[in-house]
Amino acid sequence: MRNPVENTLSKQLSRRSFVNGLATIAAASAVPGGFLLGRGTAHASENSSSEDQRFLIVVGATGGANISDCFLPALMSQAQSPELANTIVNYPDGVVVQPEGSNIQAVKYLGLSPLFTSDYSPETFVSKYHEDMLVMANEVTSVNHMVAQKRSITGNGINNGVTLMEAMAMRHGTNMPLPNVNMGVGGYIEPGDDRNIPDWARSELITGPALFAVSTHGTKGILFRPEDELIDRARGVREELDTVSPFAHTFQHSKLRNQYVDKRRNSMPMLEEKDLISLLTLVADSPGIPLNTFGLQSSPQLPELVETFPLMGADPFQTQAALAYLMIRHKVSSSVCMGLSYQPTIISPPAPEPPVILDTPLAFDFAHNDHLVSQNVMWARTLKVLDGLISLLQAAPFDPADPGAGSFWDRTLIYVATDFGRSKTRPDGSYAFGTGHHLNNGSLLISPLLGGNKVLGGIDHDTGLTKGFDLHSGMTVDGPNQIAEGHVYSTICQALDIDFPGIINMDAAFS
Amino acid sequence: MRYVRFIFSLWLVLSVSACVGSYNQQHPTKDVGADVDPTDADGYGEPDADGDADGYGEPDADGDSTDSGGDAGGDADGGPTDSGGDAGGDADGYGEPDADGDATDSGGYGDAGSDADGGPTDSGGSPLDELWPEQSPDDMAVSLKANLRWKRGAILKNDLSQALGFAPDQSCKELELFDCFMAHxxxxxxxxxxxxxLYEPARSPxxxxxxxxxxxxxxTCVRRALVDAVxxxxxxxELDLASPALDPTDLETLLAVDKQTRILYRRFLARNPTIAEKDLIxxxxxxxxxxxxxxTDFAVMSCFAIGSTTEFIFF
Structure with a gap:
């Protein structure tokens, strides 16, 4: 007898398989507007209703965020011998905390470097959110940054190369204007490999979140433009020109052109109707950027965003988080990817204050130069921004008219994706050393949709390697870690009610 | 020997004629009709209000004895100064003969067609034009491969700035602060x-x-209109940008509008508009x-409508 989860998955599979079949037929019809057909009708039956609407935030912890430097640390005291302990990347008991009620440990912020600093400690994060946290030990399949990053979002191809964000867009974003937005870097912005993914589910890349709003309206904010009614008329004439011209006739079968026309005729009005240019602008009216002069305005949520992310605008990561919040809050996107850049962020306050460096160069990959500093500072930096983002989502009701609908956070999953782990050894007794890339690592998922406050797997204190776990009971399993990218992918999909052939049942993550 | 020279001359004439005919067949949307005749409802040159029996510019009905040839476009004005040949006025800087002799034609790539406006310098055109009236797009072949290329940022920037006569870095600034092509x-x-x-750009729009x-x-269109207005x-x-209203019932206005449309088409798309396109504009x-x-609004709207067609975005 199947358990309830399997039953649910089975039903979803058959229903969605049928719907996907319809979508394929619609795409194959190759009629102008066929792309809209795929989105507007064939997928309509699997649209998220407001009841089961979910959101996914993928945070690219670029460069290799090592789980054993934050939530699954090897302890010096637990090693077989002091001599062995001196050669493993581990921590003294005094810097590892386990807040009350939490089953998850965390390495405190250590303040090891005067140059790279943070005012946030991971223990704060665990204290606040341990109920929603799931730490999964795993082992990835590549130590190449780009390859590993992409595998972290495709589950190493477990779903025919579909990225988590694409799967999310198809399941929960069919009625959203930008179902899949991506502000990440490197492999985290790579498109999936499944050519059958509809064009609208592909990621919309954003590199300038602060002023992305102006990219959501074709004409608003342009001085001396004709009246809106005249612009609409010109657009109408343009559409007719694009129908009667010899060019349109000759190239009527161009997929590229049809994609463009489809977006112009169908997706663009969705963006403009939502007036996103007024909702998503993350800068304030000022003499430097006189929004009002252009008939624009700041986001109504700007005050709370500035309070939560005071360096928004100057700090790209905080700015991304602010836009991620707005995208979800206004139901523009079902999937948002953000991420740390390889480039360090340097804030220059007014003199005589010295510049502040918010993250290490190359993000987590600065571990090549100084492992402890880079891992400790970058984990703190990542978690501080996530703390702000989660607190905003918790405070935002999903449906103000329906208190029972809960908050946006109740429907959101954050996946801290990373490339790979770091090598587990250090020079004898050294606290200032560099590490290389290593397959062995773990993942951090945060969501009320998970069975939280849990560590799946464990750590070998003699080797620094993480251990796997039983998929159903969650018991730690000794020996090589068999949990791979596909298990993480399946866990996320299961939490978000996304089905696909070959999904691995990850009951352990939900018990 | 004289006989041989005659044969050679005959062969030469026939060859050139064949070449011209072949070209016109392959470029049916070139200006082959009375393309700016405001009273020619469909542009195929049926009897129209200007007195030209068919609009293709056979001997005028006006009895103008000074029409000295070269006008194949249905000139019906009978103006005494109408004469053949290019009257100059090529303002586009490309130096090719401007067939209509219109000094204000600034979009020009050489108009092989004809004016029906009856302007004093109306001239040019080929007698062969009348043999190939404008085809409907539906009569044209459909590309089976349809292998278009997306005109990405740098190319779009260059083409747009060239089309509207700006230096590339002057054409557009978001909020008057940020270069549009960087911002987008x-x-x-x-x-x-x-x-x-992002080492490889998006595969598709x-x-x-x-x-x-x-x-x-x-x-860019707004900027062009503002600059041109002063x-x-x-x-x-072709437009008096200070005019608060353009009267669509006024023939001169329609004439100017059609000429302006042709200029925009040439600047953006390097071709003349079809009759249907002109009617839409x-x-x-x-x-x-x-x-x-x-x-001004008409200028911006027509510029916007033509410039944002897929024909300008893909190639």
Whole structure:
């Protein structure tokens, strides 16, 4: 007898398989507007209703965020011998905390470097959110940054190369204007490999979140433009020109052109109707950027965003988080990817204050130069921004008219994706050393949709390697870690009610 | 020997004629009709109000004895100064003979067709034009491969600035602060290797691509109209941009509008508009409520409508 989860998955599979079949037929019809057909009708039956609407935030912890430097640390005291302990990347008991009620440990912020600093400690994060946290030990399949990053979002191809964000867009974003937005870097912005993914589910890349709003309206904010009614008329004439011209006739079968026309005729009005240019602008009216002069305005949520992310605008990561919040809050996107850049962020306050460096160069990959500093500072930096983002989502009701609908956070999953782990050894007794890339690592998922406050797997204190776990009971399993990218992918999909052939049942993550 | 020379001359004439005919067959949307005749409802040259029996410019009905040839376009004015040959006035700087002799034609790539406006310098055109009236697009072949290329940011920037007569870096600024093509780099198909590590740009247009295109085209058209309004005009040469309203019932206005349309088509798309396209542009002379539109608004709207067609975005 199947358990309830399997039953649910089975039903979803058959229903969605049928719907996907319809979508394929619609795409194959190759009629102008066929792309809209795929989105507007064939997928309509699997649209998220407001009841089961979910959101996914993928945070690219670029460069290799090592789980054993934050939530699954090897302890010096637990090693077989002091001599062995001196050669493993581990921590003294005094810097590892386990807040009350939490089953998850965390390495405190250590303040090891005067140059790279943070005012946030991971223990704060665990204290606040341990109920929603799931730490999964795993082992990835590549130590190449780009390859590993992409595998972290495709589950190493477990779903025919579909990225988590694409799967999310198809399941929960069919009625959203930008179902899949991506502000990440490197492999985290790579498109999936499944050519059958509809064009609208592909990621919309954003590199300038602060002023992305102006990219959501074709004409608003342009001085001396004709009246809106005249612009609409010109657009109408343009559409007719694009129908009667010899060019349109000759190239009527161009997929590229049809994609463009489809977006112009169908997706663009969705963006403009939502007036996103007024909702998503993350800068304030000022003499430097006189929004009002252009008939624009700041986001109504700007005050709370500035309070939560005071360096928004100057700090790209905080700015991304602010836009991620707005995208979800206004139901523009079902999937948002953000991420740390390889480039360090340097804030220059007014003199005589010295510049502040918010993250290490190359993000987590600065571990090549100084492992402890880079891992400790970058984990703190990542978690501080996530703390702000989660607190905003918790405070935002999903449906103000329906208190029972809960908050946006109740429907959101954050996946801290990373490339790979770091090598587990250090020079004898050294606290200032560099590490290389290593397959062995773990993942951090945060969501009320998970069975939280849990560590799946464990750590070998003699080797620094993480251990796997039983998929159903969650018991730690000794020996090589068999949990791979596909298990993480399946866990996320299961939490978000996304089905696909070959999904691995990850009951352990939900018990 | 004289016989041989005659045969050679005959062969030469026939060969040239065949070449011209072949070209015209392959370029049926070239200006082959009375292309700016405001009274020619469909442009195929049926009897029209200008007195030209068919609009193709056979001997005029006006009995103008000074029409000295070369006018194949249905000149019906009988103006005494009408004469053959290019009267000069090539303002586009490309130096090819401007067949209509219109000094204000600034978009020109050499109009092989003919004017029906009856202007004093109306001239030019080929007698062969009348043999190939404008074809409907439906008569044209459909490309089976349809292998178009997306005109990404850098190319679009160059083409747009050239079309509207700006230096590339002057054409468009978001909020008057940021270069549009930098601000919309990714939607316009650019890469960002040093920032986000986007080594390969998007394979196909994003959702925000047509929005970015519209913003850029609109801003550049507005800028062009504003600059031309204080003159000397570079693009909107046929319109009095100070005019608060363009009257669509006025033949001269329609004539100017059609000429302006042709200029825009040549500048943006390097071809002449079809009759249907010109008719569509004419509809911009009225708002949805039937109100007259100012010359500046018409200039911007027509520029925007033509410049944001897929023909300008893909190649």
């Amino acid at each position: 780099n990714i939607p316009l198909g650019g890469s960002d290797p040093f920032g986000s590590g 994003q959702v925000t691509t047509p929005i970015a295109v519209e913003r850029i085209i609109m801003q 003159g000397p005009a570079v693009v909107f040469t 004419r509809t911009l002379l009225l708002s949805d409520n039937g109100e007259l539109v100012s010359a």
